[in-house]
Structure formats: C-alpha cells, structure tokens
Amino acid sequence: MSPKEKKGEITINDIAKELNISPSTVSRALNDNAKISEATKNKVKAVARDLGYELNLVASSLSKNKTNVIGVIIPHLGSQFFAKALSGIQEVARDNGYNVIISQTNESVQQEVEMTRVMNSARVDGLVCCLTMETDNVDHFNVFVKKSIPVAMFDRVSYAVPGPKIVVDNYEAGYVATEHLINLGCKRIAHLAGVVSSKVFEERSEGFKDALKKHSLPLLSQFLLSSDLTEQDARDAVRLWMNLPQRPDGIVAASASSGLIIASAVKALGIKLPEELSIISLGNERCNEFVTPSLSAVDMPGYEMGKAAVTQLIKCINDGVSDSSITLKPIQLLIRNSSFKH
Amino acid sequence: MSPKEKKGEITINDIAKELNISPSTVSRALNDNAKISEATKNKVKAVARDLGYELNLVASSLSKNKTNVIGVIIPHLGSQFFAKALSGIQEVARDNGYNVIISQTNESVQQEVEMTRVMNSARVDGLVCCLTMETDNVDHFNVFVKKSIPVAMFDRVSYAVPGPKIVVDNYEAGYVATEHLINLGCKRIAHLAGVVSSKVFEERSEGFKDALKKHSLPLLSQFLLSSDLTEQDARDAVRLWMNLPQRPDGIVAASASSGLIIASAVKALGIKLPEELSIISLGNERCNEFVTPSLSAVDMPGYEMGKAAVTQLIKCINDGVSDSSITLKPIQLLIRNSSFKH
DNA sequence: TAAAAAAATGCAAGCGCTTGCATGGATGAT
DNA sequence: ATCATCCATGCAAGCGCTTGCATTTTTTTA
Numbered sequence: 001m002s003p004k005e006k007k008g009e010i011t012i013n014d015i016a017k018e019l020n021i022s023p024s025t026v027s028r029a030l031n032d033n034a035k036i037s038e039a040t041k042n043k044v045k046a047v048a049r050d051l052g053y054e055l056n057l058v059a060s061s062l063s064k065n066k067t068n069v070i071g072v073i074i075p076h077l078g079s080q081f082f083a084k085a086l087s088g089i090q091e092v093a094r095d096n097g098y099n100v101i102i103s104q105t106n107e108s109v110q111q112e113v114e115m116t117r118v119m120n121s122a123r124v125d126g127l128v129c130c131l132t133m134e135t136d137n138v139d140h141f142n143v144f145v146k147k148s149i150p151v152a153m154f155d156r157v158s159y160a161v162p163g164p165k166i167v168v169d170n171y172e173a174g175y176v177a178t179e180h181l182i183n184l185g186c187k188r189i190a191h192l193a194g195v196v197s198s199k200v201f202e203e204r205s206e207g208f209k210d211a212l213k214k215h216s217l218p219l220l221s222q223f224l225l226s227s228d229l230t231e232q233d234a235r236d237a238v239r240l241w242m243n244l245p246q247r248p249d250g251i252v253a254a255s256a257s258s259g260l261i262i263a264s265a266v267k268a269l270g271i272k273l274p275e276e277l278s279i280i281s282l283g284n285e286r287c288n289e290f291v292t293p294s295l296s297a298v299d300m301p302g303y304e305m306g307k308a309a310v311t312q313l314i315k316c317i318n319d320g321v322s323d324s325s326i327t328l329k330p331i332q333l334l335i336r337n338s339s340f341k342h
Numbered sequence: 343m344s345p346k347e348k349k350g351e352i353t354i355n356d357i358a359k360e361l362n363i364s365p366s367t368v369s370r371a372l373n374d375n376a377k378i379s380e381a382t383k384n385k386v387k388a389v390a391r392d393l394g395y396e397l398n399l400v401a402s403s404l405s406k407n408k409t410n411v412i413g414v415i416i417p418h419l420g421s422q423f424f425a426k427a428l429s430g431i432q433e434v435a436r437d438n439g440y441n442v443i444i445s446q447t448n449e450s451v452q453q454e455v456e457m458t459r460v461m462n463s464a465r466v467d468g469l470v471c472c473l474t475m476e477t478d479n480v481d482h483f484n485v486f487v488k489k490s491i492p493v494a495m496f497d498r499v500s501y502a503v504p505g506p507k508i509v510v511d512n513y514e515a516g517y518v519a520t521e522h523l524i525n526l527g528c529k530r531i532a533h534l535a536g537v538v539s540s541k542v543f544e545e546r547s548e549g550f551k552d553a554l555k556k557h558s559l560p561l562l563s564q565f566l567l568s569s570d571l572t573e574q575d576a577r578d579a580v581r582l583w584m585n586l587p588q589r590p591d592g593i594v595a596a597s598a599s600s601g602l603i604i605a606s607a608v609k610a611l612g613i614k615l616p617e618e619l620s621i622i623s624l625g626n627e628r629c630n631e632f633v634t635p636s637l638s639a640v641d642m643p644g645y646e647m648g649k650a651a652v653t654q655l656i657k658c659i660n661d662g663v664s665d666s667s668i669t670l671k672p673i674q675l676l677i678r679n680s681s682f683k684h
Numbered sequence: 685t686a687a688a689a690a691a692a693t694g695c696a697a698g699c700g701c702t703t704g705c706a707t708g709g710a711t712g713a714t
Numbered sequence: 715a716t717c718a719t720c721c722a723t724g725c726a727a728g729c730g731c732t733t734g735c736a737t738t739t740t741t742t743t744a
C-alpha cells in the first residue's frame with residue numbers, strides 16, 4: 001500500500017497528474033465543455049476509464065450548489081397507490097438524471113415536519129410530497145418557498161404552498177361511482193367517507209351527495225358515515241347499516257381498502273353480492289379483481305400522478321419558475337362484478 | 343436585498359460573525375463537541391435557531407467523507423414484498439440518522455449495473471439490495487467491496503460478494519407448504535415453480551420435492567412446471583393441469599401473485615375450492631385474505647427482512663467489519679380457506 | 685510576417701463544513 | 715508568586731469539484 005493510502009478514491013487530480021494537465025481541464029473534459037479540444041477530451045476520458053474514476057457527486061453538488069436529488073415525502077408505502085406513485089416518481093427522476101431520497105410520514109404531521117427539515121439539510125433540488133391526512137398548517141414548507149426550491153404536491157395537496165399540484169378529480173370520482181350504482185337501479189345508497197378535514201375525502205363526499213341529488217334520491221343521514229377508514233371503521237359501518245330495518249342496496253367506499261373490508265364483512269353476514277347489495281370503491285387495488293365478486297372501483301392513477309408530479313417539478317427546477325400549475329388527471333371507472341344491474 | 347444575495351443560505355460563518363467567534367467553534371458547538379463550554383454552545387444554538395440555520399449535509403459529507411446515505415436497489419415497487427421491505431429499510435435507516443436513496447431495476451441486469459454506478463457516485467455509506475432474477479455476474483459490486491463499503495443483500499442474494507445476507511429459508515417454505523397439503527390429504531400435488539436459475543425458486547422447488555419424497559408421494563413430471571411466473575404462465579399451467587385425465591388435488595404456487603391467478607383461473611373453470619383442489623402459495627399478499635376462499639400461504643416477512651438488512655448494514659458501517667453474516671428469518675404458515683382437510 | 689482573433693488550457697478561489705494542531709487564558713499545585 | 719495543567723477557542727488546511735478570468739498556444743487575416 002502507498003504511504004498515503006487515501007481510501008483508494010480516484011479524483012480528477014489523479015487524472016490530471018497522470019496526463020500532466022490541470023484539474024480544471026480534466027473537469028471540463030469530463031463534462032464535455034466546448035472549449036476543450038476533442039483530443040484532450042478523449043485522452044482524459046480514456047485515463048478516467050482506466051483508473052476507474054467515478055465522479056464524486058457530493059463534491060460536485062457542493063461546488064455547483066445543486067444536488068440533483070429529489071426528495072419524496074409520502075404517508076406510507078403500504079398502500080399500492082403510494083407504492084405506484086413512488087415507482088413513477090423514481091423512474092422519471094432517473095431518466096432525468098436525478099436521484100430520489102424517500103421518507104414516510106406514517107400520517108404523522110410531526111414526522112412530516114421532521115422530514116422537511118431533513119430534506120432541507122440534504123439540499124434537495126425539489127420536493128414532491130403527499131401531505132398527511134392531518135396536515136393543516138403547512139409552514140414547514142416555507143423554507144423551500146423562500147429559497148425558491150419547488151415543491152410539487154400530489155393527491156393530498158395544499159394550495160397554500162406554491163408549486164405544481166397533481167390531483168385527481170375526487171368530486172368526479174365520487175359522482176361517477178355513485179351514479180354508476182344509481183344507473184344500476186340502486187335506491188338506497190350509503191357512503192363510508194373519510195375524514196372531512198381532508199379535501200380529498202370531502203370532495204368525494206360532495207360528489208356522492210350531488211349524484212344523489214341530481215337523481216332525486218334521498219340522502220339518509222345514517223347512510224353517510226365519516227371515519228378514518230380503518231378496518232374497524234369499515235366493520236362498524238357494515239354492522240350499523242346491515243342492522244337497519246331498511247338496509248342500503250348500494251355502498252360507495254371512500255377508499256380501496258375500506259371497500260375490500262366492507263365487501264368481506266358483508267359477505268360474512270351472508271348477504272349476497274351483488275344481488276342484494278352493490279359495492280364500489282374509490283380507489284383500486286390489484287386484488288379488487290381477485291376477490292369474489294370482483295370489486296368495481298374508480299381507479300386512482302397513482303403511477304401516473306407520480307410521474308406527472310416529478311415531470312412538473314423538474315420543469316420548475318429548470319425554468320426557474322416555481323409556478324403553480326394544476327393538473328387534473330382523469331379517473332377510470334372499473335366495472336366489475338360487485339355492482340349489479342337490477 | 344443585500345448586494346451579495348447569496349441564495350439566502352445561512353452558514354456557520356454567519357453564526358460565527360454574529361457572535362464574533364470562529365466558525366470552528368460554531369461547528370463544534372453545533373456538534374456538541376466536549377471541548378466547547380456549555381455557555382457558548384447555548385449561545386451558538388440560540389443564534390442558529392434564530393437565523394434558521396440548517397446544516398448543509400452536502401458540505402458536511404464532503405469534509406467528513408461520510409454521507410449518511412444508504413442506497414437501496416430493488417427489482418421493483420410493484421410487489422408488496424418489496425414495498426414492505428423498502429418501508430422497513432427506510433424506517434430503521436431514519437431511526438439511525440441515515441437517508442435512503444432508492445432505485446428499481448425492473449429485473450434488468452443492465453439497470454442494476456447502472457444503479458450501482460450511480461450509488462457509487464453518490465458515495466453511499468452502504469448498499470442494501472435484492473438482485474434481479476437474471477443477475478449471475480456480480481462484478482459490479484466490486485467497487486464497493488474494494489472500498490470496504492458494506493453491501494447487504496436480501497432475498498435474492500449472491501454469496502460471491504461479502505456482507506450481510508438476509509434470506510428466508512425457501513427450502514423450508516416449499517417443504518412446509520407442501521407438507522401442509524399432504525397433511526390435508528392431498529395425493530397429487532403440483533407445483534408451479536419459478537426459474538431454476540434463481541436460488542430462491544430452486545430452493546422452494548427442492549423443498550417441494552423433498553416433502554413429497556418424505557411422504558412417499560410420487561412426483562409426476564407434468565406436475566412440476568418451471569416458469570417466469572407471469573400471469574400467462576400461471577394460466578397456462580392451470581389449463582394444462584386441469585385438462586389432465588388425473589387432475590392435481592393440490593397446488594403449490596411459487597409466488598403470491600401466481601397463486602392468486604391460479605386460484606382465480608381454477609375458479610373460473612368451475613372447480614370447487616378447496617373441496618376439489620387445495621392451493622397454497624409461497625408468498626403472501628394482503629389480498630390473499632380477501633379472496634374467496636381466502637388463500638393459504640407461507641408468508642415471506644418483507645418488512646422484517648428490510649429492517650434486518652439495514653440493521654446489519656449499519657453494524658458493518660460502524661464496526662468497520664464488512665463481515666458476511668447469514669441470517670435466516672423464520673417463515674410463517676398462514677392457513678386459510680383455500681386448503682381443505684379431506 | 686506581424687498583429688489580431690480564436691481556441692485551448694491553467695490559476696486560484698470558492699462551495700460549507702470538519703479537524704489536527706497551536707494558542708491563549710484560567711486554574712491548580714508548589 | 716511561578717510554572718505546569720487544563721480548558722476553551724482559533725487557525726488554516728483540506729474534502730473534490732467547478733468556474734471566472736488570465737494566460738498561453740494556435741490559427742487567421744492583412
């Protein structure tokens with residue numbers, strides 16, 4: 001080993017020495033700077049390859065004041081929606097030369113705040129995130145706003161912070177799903193909604209209500225339940241509804257997972273799906289098509305939203321403009337066997 | 343605006359000037375260095391807070407030659423197994439002060455190679471990865487080995503590169519699942535296996551075969567199919583088996599998704615589950631419990647494996663030792679309704 | 685063939701933080 | 715009061731790369 005065994009990292013200085021030129025020339029050559037002759041570029045690249053040189057992104061980031069890193073803050077990776085979103089995010093990031101550093105809040109606002117701090121420390125070039133269900137104060141994003149670091153939000157967004165917003169038309173989702181049941185002949189439709197404090201769920205509820213209104217169907221107060229959409233909430237709702245003298249003949253579940261649980265709970269009660277009851281959920285999981293009967297759903301395009309979010313984000317990073325563009329993505333109605341024509 | 347509007351970033355120099363002390367003292371104070379008096383520490387921290395100072399991790403990383411970043415390379419985020427693994431990875435990484443940069447190979451070796459290059463450029467402190475199904479040459483990990491940067495592998499691992507290996511006992515999984523069917527009274531058990539080139543699937547197959555042998559059951563050649571486990575593969579297998587004069591009365595699916603598809607295809611043929619046929623899959627997805635009948639499975643602990651991988655990795659990072667420890671995680675047999683006592 | 689223009693390269697500072705070593709001041713022992 | 719000890723802080727170099735400007739080399743033009 002050499003006396004100064006420097007952890008073995010090859011630097012541009014090593015290349016420079018090898019060729020008897022200056023480090024600046026090496027740097028420029030490797031970056032294909034126009035003012036460097038083809039001859040030296042080739043020589044430099046050849047030596048770099050021979051020596052096994054690999055750019056030190058840390059040093060590069062520091063001097064360029066640009067990390068080429070995009071931070072991602074999402075609630076959790078447990079749901080397919082977010083996993084797909086992350087997948088989309090990572091793919092377009094990679095295609096654009098960005099790395100992705102990721103973190104989950106687990107729906108904790110405190111974690112969210114903490115993570116913005118970390119992302120700031122990491123000096124990410126941009127942030128894409130989906131707020132927790134409880135986030136109402138978004139001051140923790142001010143650091144980025146102040147520094148003109150773009151923040152793209154998707155699904156659960158806040159218009160209080162500038163930047164791209166990628167949302168699905170949740171009102172439309174609720175409306176379309178409900179109307180689907182109505183068209184099937186359902187007269188007594190119930191809705192297990194999410195917390196109203198969340199825009200997403202509020203809009204879905206609105207869509208639900210308006211669809212009923214539009215078709216002159218009554219909205220029974222007991223038929224509109226708001227909850228955290230946990231497994232227990234779904235079971236409770238089913239118990240409540242199915243013990244009613246007048247059971248619902250259609251259910252709109254505000255989320256994919258609650259829909260699954262509702263369907264399973266209902267079946268456990270011996271109720272025939274979809275003959276006695278139609279179900280549709282707002283949000284689709286792959287297993288919706290494997291259950292019996294397969295579960296109709298309005299699909300939320302997680303993958304596409306993730307892709308769109310970074311695409312917009314990168315646009316902001318490049319064009320300097322941290323403008324607030326609103327993209328509404330279409331939703332897709334997946335009709336399966338859990339909803340039934342009467 | 344000040345004449346030199348420096349992007350607004352507060353540095354330790356700003357704090358130093360403010361307090362008329364040297365930047366070194368500020369640095370040490372913020373890092374709770376023992377040689378700094380409590381008095382100055384407090385002053386420094388107070389000013390830091392007031393100014394909204396946030397450590398520049400890039401600069402810190404460069405000078406410390408440590409990034410506190412862990413790189414993750416996984417096949418894809420589509421399967422719950424990997425999503426959960428990533429979730430576990432990120433959580434323990436965060437708890438230990440590490441950031442996670444993530445990338446998917448989509449089962450492409452070329453992508454895998456490319457990603458190791460990126461991770462190297464990013465100077466990650468450690469790598470955790472799950473190889474693609476096709477990876478046989480692992481030379482692209484040599485860079486890390488040479489630099490003593492630990493590489494932890496989970497699930498699909500290669501013993502050719504040193505470092506922690508977190509695997510599930512796949513032989514056991516195959517054996518246990520098969521034995522379960524045997525105990526239920528199945529006599530003609532088929533197995534849709536994965537590609538044999540993959541250790542994981544080879545071991546599962548071995549477990550399957552040995553269980554049969556142990557219980558003196560014949561292995562019909564047509565009952566052992568090897569494939570890529572795509573949806574089509576699963577459907578083809580079902581078609582083949584169900585057209586046989588002597589159908590199988592039990593099926594062991596090598597993966598969660600293929601099990602789901604097999605079950606669904608079989609049901610579509612009007613075959614009664616589990617009366618006429620029992621199914622169990624090696625790998626569990628949440629939806630296994632929602633399908634009818636719910637699908638028995640051997641659970642592969644993705645979340646735990648992810649956690650274990652980083653835990654081991656961090657140990658390596660700290661203790662300098664990049665030793666090769668082999669951890670076998672237990673598997674869990676989830677008995678549900680798709681397997682039936684005859 | 686000299687002067688001017690263009691092309692290629694080098695110099696050196698700087699990105700923000702860390703850290704070994706030197707220094708100054710306060711405390712304690714004699 | 716004196717010198718050895720600590721304790722607290724400062725100095726300055728360095729991490730590896732980028733980049734504005736200066737300098738050198740080559741090419742072009744008259």
